[in-house]
Amino acid sequence: MEKMPTLEEIEATVGREIYRVTAPPVSLSDIRKHAIAVYWPEKPPRLFWDEEYARQTSWGGIVAPEDFNPFAWPIEGPGRFPCGVTVPDSARTFNGGSDAEYFTPIRPGDIITAADTVAEVYQRTGRTGRLLFLVSETRWTNQRDELVKTQRGTRVVVLES
Amino acid sequence: MAGIDIYFEDVSEGQEVPPFQRTTDLMYWNRFAAVNDEFVYVHMDDEFAKQRGEKGVLAMGHLSFSHLHNMLRAWIGDSGRIKRVSCQYRRINYKGDTVTSRGRVVKKYGHEGDNLVDLEVWVENQNGEIITPGKATVALPSRK
Secondary structure (H helix, E strand, O other): OOOOOOHHHHHOOOOOEEEEEEOOOOOHHHHHHHHHHHHOOOOOOHHHOOHHHHHOOOOOOOOOOOOOOOOOOOOOOOOOOOOOOOOOOOOOEEEEEEEEEEOOOOOOOOOOEEEEEEEEEEEEEEOOEEEEEEEEEEEEEOOOOOEEEEEEEEEEEEEEO | OOOOOOOHHHOOOOOEEEEEEEEOOHHHHHHHHHHHOOOOHHHOOHHHHHHOOOOOOEOOHHHHHHHHHHHHHHHHOOOOEEEEEEEEOOOOOEOOOEEEEEEEEEEEEEEOOEEEEEEEEEEEOOOOOEEEEEEEEEEOOOOO
8 A cells, every 4th residue: 555755755846847748739629628518508608619700809719718628638647636746545635726827828729738846835734634735836838838827736635634 | 899798997896796606416527527637536436435534426626616717707708818717625515516606806907008807706605605715817808
């Protein structure tokens, strides 16, 4: 059975790039499916599936919703949360929070690369016991090396409840 | 230009954003799992979730994150821009819960040529408990 790494081992990962991965080109269908899933059962906005409409907007064509994830269905899965730290399967973990900033939009045909770094590691004692917070920072860029998004994600591991 | 629903000049501090509401179940979550790579047992299998000490299967936090974006997008229209969204997943969204995303304007200001609006945003459940508090910044078109 895997053991929880020590706090020192985890702290040693701060600032380190955990992975860098490039997604296959974003297709119209990828964007449409994401929009359908997050708006279900309502019809998603035309901006995400109707090129004729989208051309008349200030975007000039179909764009992906800001919350779109081009890394679903990975051929080679990147390391999952919690950000490069291997936590035993038996550990109780949950998503603590998200903080995303958006820059250039994602359009059909774009090739997005994500680079993940461990930003911060800390412990707190909360309502549910002793908790370990693993904060990762992800930068997404497109094929022209334009910044698309930066996102901080917090993974919480329950150490003692 | 298509898709202009609201201008910066129409917004005032304290103004509330029309809510976005969904009642959540397994089929709804599974559809989202497929587009966000969230094939995780705690979101899909009640027995597994109970073994983990949960009351039952629970929603993925990122779906609340998407709901907050949907709410903002419907309000700002296709000419607005979502600049930043942050939130904390404080309480669990269980199967069958009705979750409502809400927002309120905190501040409007100009910055580097953009007309920005800061909002307090949150997701609450059918008992009125805030499960996901957060913040957002959007940019709006101007009449000027």
